[in-house]
Amino acid sequence: GAGSVANTPEAGDVEYLAPVTIGGQTVNMDFDSGSSDLWVFNTQLSLNTLSGHMAYNPAQSSTFQLLPGSTFSISYGDGSGAAGNVGTDTVNIGGATVTGQAIELATDVSTSFVTDTQSTGLIGLAFSKLNTVKPVQQKTFFDNALATLPEPVFTADLRHNAAGTYEFGAIDSTKFSGPLAWTPVNTTSGFWQFTSQAFAVGGGAPSTSVPGGQAIADTGTTLMLADQSVVDGYYSQVQGAVNNATVGGVTFPCSATLPDLQIDVGGTMATVRGDDINFAPVDQTGTTCFGGLQATTVQPQIYGDIFFKSNFVAFNGGNNSLGVAPH
Numbered sequence: 001g002a003g004s005v006a007n008t009p010e011a012g013d014v015e016y017l018a019p020v021t022i023g024g025q026t027v028n029m030d031f032d033s034g035s036s037d038l039w040v041f042n043t044q045l046s047l048n049t050l051s052g053h054m055a056y057n058p059a060q061s062s063t064f065q066l067l068p069g070s071t072f073s074i075s076y077g078d079g080s081g082a083a084g085n086v087g088t089d090t091v092n093i094g095g096a097t098v099t100g101q102a103i104e105l106a107t108d109v110s111t112s113f114v115t116d117t118q119s120t121g122l123i124g125l126a127f128s129k130l131n132t133v134k135p136v137q138q139k140t141f142f143d144n145a146l147a148t149l150p151e152p153v154f155t156a157d158l159r160h161n162a163a164g165t166y167e168f169g170a171i172d173s174t175k176f177s178g179p180l181a182w183t184p185v186n187t188t189s190g191f192w193q194f195t196s197q198a199f200a201v202g203g204g205a206p207s208t209s210v211p212g213g214q215a216i217a218d219t220g221t222t223l224m225l226a227d228q229s230v231v232d233g234y235y236s237q238v239q240g241a242v243n244n245a246t247v248g249g250v251t252f253p254c255s256a257t258l259p260d261l262q263i264d265v266g267g268t269m270a271t272v273r274g275d276d277i278n279f280a281p282v283d284q285t286g287t288t289c290f291g292g293l294q295a296t297t298v299q300p301q302i303y304g305d306i307f308f309k310s311n312f313v314a315f316n317g318g319n320n321s322l323g324v325a326p327h
Ligand SMILES: O=C(CCCl)NNC1=[NH+]CCN1
Pocket: 032, 034, 035, 075, 076, 077, 078, 080, 218, 220, 221, 302
């Protein structure tokens, strides 16, 4: 059946956590449409590493089974990572249930995961071809659930500083306004990748031919990382915007009024609200603010949580497409 869980932003909308029940143990996890491993903090880790975290204890689950000799090792776009061994267990997300789901048990996690005590791990929702388990690659929760879901979809409804929803198996049309604009997804990269070749600022004339012209929908990335041409075009319309090498990106006066960004998603222009692009003050004085739109020099562009706060997104694993509508 379908499953629906509330998600909650960590402070500053840095990431969005939602409850996942593994072998009867409910832990909060980061749902990540930009990767394809389900890994958890667990009782194999040292007490120092576990300090402050919830942990999955396979010994307490009557349905856990070790996958002897299986290991995983994953590194993310932001340089964080985890590695360990693997078993299977029953996973239930708001009622959507998978038995025999690969549960990757971290024995090593990078610092940013240790300090992020609210998160018990990640649940990857990109395509299973990116899964890192060896010697036998494993499937994502969504892949395993597909055949049993009423509809072959999951949806992301992320909000600024407020509870949202992750749903599996149904599209709740009360969560967005207007029709969903659907775009085909190119699954070759293993990401939810689509064409994004144009942008406009504050309703102005659209630019076209953004170099590379590809983007991925990635709930596991905090910001929106776009081509330099988009970043330059956007911040040229923001008084006092500067590229601030010290803080590592574009900043502007917190008093600035930020224009909306219109961005191409498979031929339809989606809007990212200017308010959502004012990401956070860089210091306690609250004078200078850091932009939620920043540049990436690599392709594809990565449309992270900043994009999702203005747009409801449906991920269709039945026909490999993405549906987007304002919310
Ligand atoms: O790794 C990426 C970028 C893929 Cl191009 N997104 N997912 C994620 N999870 C934790 C940090 N980032």
